[in-house]
Ligand SMILES: Nc1nc2c(c(=O)[nH]1)N[C@H]1C(S)=C(S)[C@@H](COP(=O)(O)OP(=O)(O)OC[C@H]3O[C@@H](n4cnc5c(=O)[nH]c(N)nc54)[C@H](O)[C@@H]3O)O[C@H]1N2
């Protein structure tokens with residue numbers, strides 16, 4: 148028995164966990180009180196890591212389809228089958244005939260963060276899709292245009308703020324998103340107890356709305372009008388005060404004209420919020436010593452997601468709150484790099500999707516159009532699919548259609564631990580090891596953290612006999628895609644990858660590649676890359692030039708992580724626009740805003756559906772953990788009590804919910820915590836599909852909300868699906 152520390156890989160909060168290991172199993176999980184960021188916080192998902200890790204339905208060896216069934220196979224047999232299956236499609240139909248879908252957990256692991264870029268390159272297909280286009284892509288596009296860097300995302304400096312305006316997010320439940328903020332409940336309460344304000348804008352009185360100082364209900368999709376009205380008010384009341392940013396902003400003088408049509412009076416009926424409230428919100432923001440506006444899923448997976456994401460930052464700029472303590476700030480992770488203050492800027496549309504002509508964004512196409520690309524015959528038709536840590540058959544809009552499309556593929560391979568809604572269609576499944584067998588350093592979320600921190604956790608237990616680390620799985624796939632062998636030399640591929648990275652550091656620092664390479668230490672190829680990034684990073688030892696600076700070996704001696712301090716201002720250094728300024732009014736966004744001024748008000752649909760999350764759930768894949776699904780049923784439709792009375796819906800009864808694309812039947816929860824005309828259904832359920840092997844989840848199946856969401860609706864600027872505000876009809880059964 149022993150105690151070890153790790154970083155929870157399950158959500159963006161990156162909590163430190165104290166694991167008790169008995170034999171090779173996690174027997175207990177506690178929040179690590181000494182963790183520099185999470186200070187002992189733990190949620191029900193983290194607490195269930197042991198059950199998740201030892202889940203009997205988790206695949207421990209590959210599966211290969213034989214006579215229709217997915218049967219256990221050796222790694223050699225599985226990679227042979229991948230080589231043959233992909234080789235056939237690539238040889239006969241070319242690169243674009245193989246599509247790649249990358250899902251959410253990929254962002255939480257070292258393997259995909261380090262080795263997916265190479266794999267994407269080796270594949271060379273235009274048909275790359277990720278969960279970003281059912282999630283945060285609008286934020287990347289807005290920040291790409293504003294700062295020249297789609298990854299430059301500012302996070303609310305919650306520990307020092309006086310006012311937090313939260314739109315379309317429920318961080319008390321999600322534990323924060325595009326915002327690494329473990330122990331959010333305590334941090335949020337502390338804003339209020341030190342005299343600050345937390346205002347939540349949401350169609351539903353969420354858990355966050357309930358602890359906030361003020362709750363403002365909004366019609367789904369209405370945020371763009373609220374935010375435009377607020378920006379208008381800042382100019383109208385002479386409250387625009389960008390402060391230090393004035394020297395670093397281009398386009399400020401264009402805004403009054405662009406915003407002119409969007410008076411609070413004109414916006415009120417469009418967002419369902421009184422003009423006086425719109426004004427008041429703007430004025431409070433301007434008057435507060437330090438404030439931050441933050442928007443998440445309810446502002447991104449909607450029709451004007453990119454304009455929303457832009458407006459969130461515009462308000463932060465206009466009130467001088469961007470890049471100042473207590474406002475919205477840019478983290479600087481230990482593995483990151485300071486910028487030079489300018490760059491080539493951000494561009495989309497290097498290619499378009501074949502069927503619907505959607506522009507490429509960040510090297511990918513909108514997931515809403517994957518089914519079109521599979522179903523539509525002709526040159527470039529998608530005939531094979533690789534999924535990595537993704538469950539698009541559950542997570543993407545019009546899921547019934549996508550499921551049928553997956554079934555029609557010539558070949559499909561999935562890197563995934565489960566046989567679920569998506570992988571049941573695969574010909575080969577390559578399972579990664581469970582969290583206890585995986586080392587962790589959070590390459591993605593330290594970029595979004597409320598303090599700069601670094602933490603490396605070695606695997607809590609060695610790999611089981613016959614298991615492959617996910618890095619090795621991805622390197623092997625990379626080799627198969629790049630060359631001709633089923634068993635490529637992955638050590639050589641990893642070394643070549645490392646040397647490319649070394650060369651780029653060498654040329655940036657005027658050092659010699661071989662000298663740098665000789666100095667690197669680490670127990671695996673991935674660790675060598677980490678060592679390189681940490682040493683060359685902003686807190687690094689610069690290969691000996693900065694005594695006491697970070698390197699992987701030092702970091703390993705701090706099992707609770709290293710605190711690198713509060714966030715500090717980064718503008719202008721982080722800007723990568725050609726002008727070296729924040730491009731406050733990017734052309735593409737201005738065009739969209741002008742269109743909004745012309746657009747007629749949206750039809751008043753009788754009902755629209757929005758999503759919600761639950762503390763005991765994580766997207767589509769954790770419902771096989773018994774402790775998370777016991778208790779109240781989570782997959783229900785939440786209906787306002789007046790609507791329920793009118794339609795004859797009763798609490799605990801059932802409703803039929805129908806949209807343009809499909810229908811679901813599910814239990815009703817009646818409440819006054821949601822606006823009239825809005826119903827809420829969580830996503831990630833609907834586990835009753837043939838061929839799945841997730842016994843617990845199948846017993847708690849629920850229904851899939853994406854049988855209702857519409858693959859024809861998207862935010863045009865980013866290609867992101869509209870998952871919130873989808874028109875539906877409602878009937879008692
Ligand atoms: N209607 C509606 N739909 C939504 C949303 C919504 O709010 N409403 N939210 C959207 C959002 S924000 C997201 S991020 C997407 C998520 O969409 P996806 O990423 O497609 O789906 P997940 O449910 O996260 O499924 C993750 C998959 O990864 C596998 N997995 C788990 N751990 C690992 C690992 O360590 N390695 C590998 N290789 N695989 C692993 C799981 O078994 C599962 O198959 O869903 C989106 N869909």
Ligand SMILES: Nc1nc2c(c(=O)[nH]1)N[C@H]1C(S)=C(S)[C@@H](COP(=O)(O)OP(=O)(O)OC[C@H]3O[C@@H](n4cnc5c(=O)[nH]c(N)nc54)[C@H](O)[C@@H]3O)O[C@H]1N2
Pocket residue numbers: 158159251282314315316317318320321322323324348349350351353365366367368369370443444445446449757758759760761762763764765766827871872
């Ligand atoms: N427990 C748990 N935590 C999670 C996840 C999970 O499934 N479970 N998923 C993780 C993932 S992948 C992500 S992306 C994050 C998401 O993190 P959040 O965005 O914080 O999560 P949600 O709970 O979906 O909150 C979205 C809120 O937007 C509201 N909303 C819907 N439409 C609108 C609208 O038009 N306007 C406004 N203003 N509000 C609207 C909804 O009612 C809901 O309260 O959570 C992550 N954390």
Ligand code: SF4
Pocket residue numbers: 155156157158159160161162188189190191192193194322329
């Ligand atoms: S909040 Fe997120 S990171 Fe923290 S324990 Fe829960 S799932 Fe893990």
Ligand SMILES: [Mo]
Pocket residue numbers: 251282
């Ligand atoms: Mo997400």
